Amino acid sequence: MPDGHSVSAREIAHFDKLAATWWDASGSMRVLHAMNPLRTSWIEQRLEPLTQARGGPLSLLDIGCGAGLASEAFAKMGLNVLGLDASKEAIAAAAAHQEQAPLPATAGTLSYRAGSAEDLVSEGAQFDVVTALEVIEHVTDPQAFLKMLSTLTRPGGSVAISTLNRTLRSFTVAKVGAEYLARLLPVGTHDWRKFIRPDELSAMGRKAGLRMTDVAGMTFIPPRWRATRDTGVNYIAIFTRD
Numbered sequence: 001m002p003d004g005h006s007v008s009a010r011e012i013a014h015f016d017k018l019a020a021t022w023w024d025a026s027g028s029m030r031v032l033h034a035m036n037p038l039r040t041s042w043i044e045q046r047l048e049p050l051t052q053a054r055g056g057p058l059s060l061l062d063i064g065c066g067a068g069l070a071s072e073a074f075a076k077m078g079l080n081v082l083g084l085d086a087s088k089e090a091i092a093a094a095a096a097h098q099e100q101a102p103l104p105a106t107a108g109t110l111s112y113r114a115g116s117a118e119d120l121v122s123e124g125a126q127f128d129v130v131t132a133l134e135v136i137e138h139v140t141d142p143q144a145f146l147k148m149l150s151t152l153t154r155p156g157g158s159v160a161i162s163t164l165n166r167t168l169r170s171f172t173v174a175k176v177g178a179e180y181l182a183r184l185l186p187v188g189t190h191d192w193r194k195f196i197r198p199d200e201l202s203a204m205g206r207k208a209g210l211r212m213t214d215v216a217g218m219t220f221i222p223p224r225w226r227a228t229r230d231t232g233v234n235y236i237a238i239f240t241r242d
Helices: 009-021 030-046 048-054 069-076 088-100 117-123 142-151 168-181 198-207
Strands: 059-063 080-085 110-114 127-133 153-164 210-221 224-228 234-241
Touching: 009 088, 030 048, 030 069, 030 127, 030 153, 030 210, 030 224, 030 234, 048 127, 048 153, 059 069, 069 080, 069 088, 069 110, 069 127, 080 088, 088 110, 117 142, 127 142, 142 153, 142 198, 142 210, 153 198, 153 210, 198 210, 198 234
Parallel strands: 059 080, 059 127, 080 110, 127 153
Antiparallel strands: 153 234, 210 224, 210 234
């Protein structure tokens, strides 16, 4: 992987191996399937003022889209979506699923691209909304990554990030529990040392020209994931680009 790319070759190889099972709701990505309705609906609700201000469908870049779980959901909400991932295998799985299960006529547009955020920055691309869901904990330089997200967002646009807090509880629950005990995630999915606290994320956002406007915990309260005030393990945040 050339210098300057935000995701390491090791991370890409790890997710390449998972691509074939990404759309199996009971497989290795079942936690993402369960979380996806909460993540996408929470973001959609907070985009309503921007949609009204822009006067039409928003363009959305879904960075680290994997096989398109969130990308498809956003397109079904009427957004015009580009799903981007450095894993060619994941993008192939996303395109195959889109072909097998076409979007309804009421949906926005949806396209996929294998590549890096740096590629889009070099092209001068910008979007109304940029999302990076369960991505920042995998990048090589979170501060530089946030700067890229800001650069890729039109002024006044929104950036949404979901990730994991770096707490003792998240180590116990999300690393040891989810990967080694309950086997909810493949072993090696996360490096707890790369988890980011909400206050750290907010400070890094400010340095990148992004102002955090809302944050919520994501908590599994049977039978589904819910938005809560508990950010101790999983959380989601939305920013406005100045």
